[in-house]
Amino acid sequence: MTLCPADKCSGCGACAAICPxxxxxxxxxxxxxxxxxxxxxxxxxxxxxxxxxVLNPLPLHEPSKCYAAWNSDSEERRxxxxxxxxxxxxxxxxxxxxxxxxSDSFMAEVKSGNAKDFKGSKYVxxxxxxxxxxxxxxxxxxxxxxxxxxxxxxxxxxLNFVGDAAEGLWTADLLCHGVCPERYxxxxxxxxxxxxxxxxxxxxxxxxxxxxxxxxxGDKCFYDKDQKLQPYFRAFLExxxxxxxxxxxxYSKPERSGDLTLGDFIGxxxxxxxxxVNTTKGSEALKELSAxxxxxxxxxxxxxxxxxxKPSIMESFKKSPLRAKFLDNYLQSGFYRAVRKTLFKDxxxxxxxxxxxxxxxxxxxxxKRLLK
Ligand SMILES: Cc1cc2nc3c(=O)[nH]c(=O)nc-3n(C[C@H](O)[C@H](O)[C@H](O)COP(=O)(O)OP(=O)(O)OC[C@H]3O[C@@H](n4cnc5c(N)ncnc54)[C@H](O)[C@@H]3O)c2cc1C
Ligand code: SF4
Ligand code: SF4
Ligand code: SF4
Numbered sequence: 001m002t003l004c005p006a007d008k009c010s011g012c013g014a015c016a017a018i019c020p021x022x023x024x025x026x027x028x029x030x031x032x033x034x035x036x037x038x039x040x041x042x043x044x045x046x047x048x049x050x051x052x053x054v055l056n057p058l059p060l061h062e063p064s065k066c067y068a069a070w071n072s073d074s075e076e077r078r079x080x081x082x083x084x085x086x087x088x089x090x091x092x093x094x095x096x097x098x099x100x101x102x103s104d105s106f107m108a109e110v111k112s113g114n115a116k117d118f119k120g121s122k123y124v125x126x127x128x129x130x131x132x133x134x135x136x137x138x139x140x141x142x143x144x145x146x147x148x149x150x151x152x153x154x155x156x157x158x159l160n161f162v163g164d165a166a167e168g169l170w171t172a173d174l175l176c177h178g179v180c181p182e183r184y185x186x187x188x189x190x191x192x193x194x195x196x197x198x199x200x201x202x203x204x205x206x207x208x209x210x211x212x213x214x215x216x217x218g219d220k221c222f223y224d225k226d227q228k229l230q231p232y233f234r235a236f237l238e239x240x241x242x243x244x245x246x247x248x249x250x251y252s253k254p255e256r257s258g259d260l261t262l263g264d265f266i267g268x269x270x271x272x273x274x275x276x277v278n279t280t281k282g283s284e285a286l287k288e289l290s291a292x293x294x295x296x297x298x299x300x301x302x303x304x305x306x307x308x309x310k311p312s313i314m315e316s317f318k319k320s321p322l323r324a325k326f327l328d329n330y331l332q333s334g335f336y337r338a339v340r341k342t343l344f345k346d347x348x349x350x351x352x353x354x355x356x357x358x359x360x361x362x363x364x365x366x367x368k369r370l371l372k
Contacts, residue, residue, distance in 0.1 A: 001042055004054035007244045009035050011125060012157030015048035017133035024048060031330055032183035033243055034125075053156035060255035063276035064283070066303040068265045070272045072295045074206065081121040081204035082264045083273030086149055088293050089172060089260075089285070090115035093147035098136060100126035100150060106189055106201055107182055110150065118149065121204045123236050125179040125243065128154055133161050140165040147285075151176045152251035155258045170285055173256055175263030175274070175312045178246030180236050187335040188232040189215070192223050203233065206271050228350045231339040240320040240342065241335075252316040254307055260285060265301075266309040274306045 003015055011034045016024040023039035036048070049055050070083035077084035090097045094114065101117035103109050108126035111117075112135075128150075136158065139146055145168045148158055152173040159166055189201065193215060200216040202209060213230045215223035227233040235241040251257055259282035265274040275298070277283050290296050311317050320326075322342050329338035340347075 001038055001044055001046070001048060003036055003038070003049060004052050006035055008054045008248070010054070010151075010153035010157070010245050011035065011243065012053065012153055013128045013130065014051045014053065014133065014157035014161045017128075017130040017161055018047050018051040020045065020047065028181070028183060031327060032181045032335065034181065051157075051160045053153065053160050054250070056160060057250060058156050058159055058257060060251075060253070060257055061259075061278035062255050063261065063278045063303055065277040066301050066306055067275045067277075067286075067298045068268055068272045068301055069275045069296065069298050070270075071293075072297050076295070078206050079116075079119040079202070080206060081119075082206075082271045084119075084206070085273045085275055085289075085296070086172070086262055087115040087119050088289055088296055089147060089149065090118055092285070092289050092292060093145075093170070096139075096144060097147045097149070098132070099148070102201065105186075106198060107186065110154070120202055121174075122201075123180065123203045123233070124185040125182050126150070126154070127182060128157070133158065136169075137162045137165055140168045144168060146170065147172065149262070150174065151179065152257040153249070156251070159257070170281055171258040172260040172262055172282075173251070173258030175261060176246075176249070176251065177237075177312050177317050178239070178242035178249065180232075180241045181243060184241055184335045184339075185232065188339075191336050196222055210271070229347060229354075231343050231347065234343055234347070235326065235339045238320045238322070239317045240322050240326045241339065242317065247316055247319045249316040252312050252314070254303070254313060258282070263306070263313070265306060267305065274301075276303065276306070 013026055015036050016026055021041050021043060023041040024036045026034045027037045028034050069085045071077045071088055080087055098110055098112050099118035100108050100122055101111055101113050108122040108124050110126055110128040110132050136146060140162055147170045149172045155171045155173045162169060197217045198215055199218055202214045204210055211227045213225050213233045214221050227237055256278045259279045261276040261278060263274045265272040277286055290298060307313055326338055326342040329341045
């Protein structure tokens with residue numbers, strides 16, 4: 001049985017979940033990227049290939065409306081990545097929502113949970129287990145109405161997996177830059193936490209830590225680095241360490257896989273989400289959301305306003321010229337050392353730039369004093 005080529009596979013795991021004899025395992029390749037591996041008990045039934053969203057892409061939807069959206073309750077929005085709309089959706093579907101939350105060992109994983117568990121973008125691939133796929137299908141078959149929030153490739157994998165049971169499933173896909181393999185974050189955190197108790201990991205938020213990697217022990221932040229100076233974060237944002245398939249993502253386009261699409265409304269002031277309404281189900285969900293939560297602010301915009309910032313919506317994120325060097329380094333020394341070797345010069349330059357501006361600023365203050 002042949003599945004999709006490795007450089008197109010998103011690792012969604014839908015093929016492994018559908019296999020009736022359980023002979024597909026998700027295994028890491030030499031670069032730490034997970035792919036399906038078919039075992040000897042395969043009966044050639046073909047179900048895995050039929051479920052794969054790369055081999056059988058679903059029709060995508062053209063959005064009918066686009067909004068700038070945010071929750072006006074700033075405390076409620078504080079730990080969300082941008083406007084906090086995902087958390088409101090999760091509250092609307094309380095008890096019936098699946099999204100990505102941290103596991104106890106800080107792997108990102110798809111699970112059912114509440115708004116608080118899902119807040120904040122986790123810049124790593126989230127693991128979608130076979131059990132979770134099956135749990136969602138079984139709940140749908142018993143007539144429940146569920147919401148799934150995730151990357152467009154996860155939405156597509158899930159819709160192919162649930163097939164005819166999709167009527168009760170509402171989906172919100174994210175505008176998606178790409179994801180790093182889980183192993184990279186695990187290695188990074190293993191080094192950074194230095195045995196300390198870890199209760200939260202954040203990349204985005206509506207406070208002074210936005211676009212910083214921060215590690216928390218309760219209310220105490222014990223590691224805080226800006227994205228330019230933090231090797232894991234910088235490699236992610238500059239397109240050095242993504243899964244190979246993310247550089248040619250079939251969902252980086254204006255037409256969308258979910259009923260709603262959530263993203264950052266880049267180009268507007270402040271941290272505001274973009275919400276596009278892609279289907280009738282999406283329109284119903286947004287109406288219900290705004291009726292239930294008066295704190296949700298919605299300002300309609302032409303979709304072209306959001307399309308103007310192209311990455312993730314008009315085109316896939318570009319591969320960095322440093323990627324080949326990173327992969328070479330990875331084979332020699334694993335993620336933690338490889339990413340530091342690859343980015344050494346650039347991070348030193350960023351430190352030098354910060355030092356230059358600090359000295360410049362102090363010089364300016366001294367001059368002002370002397371001329372008083
Ligand atoms: C990996 C990733 C890449 C992104 N790239 C872009 C981009 O290029 N451009 C853009 O405009 N927006 C991007 N986003 C979306 C953006 O960061 C916000 O999630 C979005 O604006 C919604 O913000 P929010 O405040 O409503 O919700 P948030 O607080 O961000 O929560 C949104 C939802 O994201 C889900 N989620 C978090 N991490 C993951 C993950 N690793 N995999 C799957 N689902 C996850 C959670 O279940 C949650 O329900 C990306 C998000 C992720 C996770
Ligand atoms: S062809 Fe059927 S048995 Fe073989 S791996 Fe695919 S789903 Fe499993
Ligand atoms: S179903 Fe998902 S994990 Fe399986 S081959 Fe296709 S893209 Fe890869
Ligand atoms: S960039 Fe595309 S393939 Fe990669 S995680 Fe995002 S939606 Fe999936």
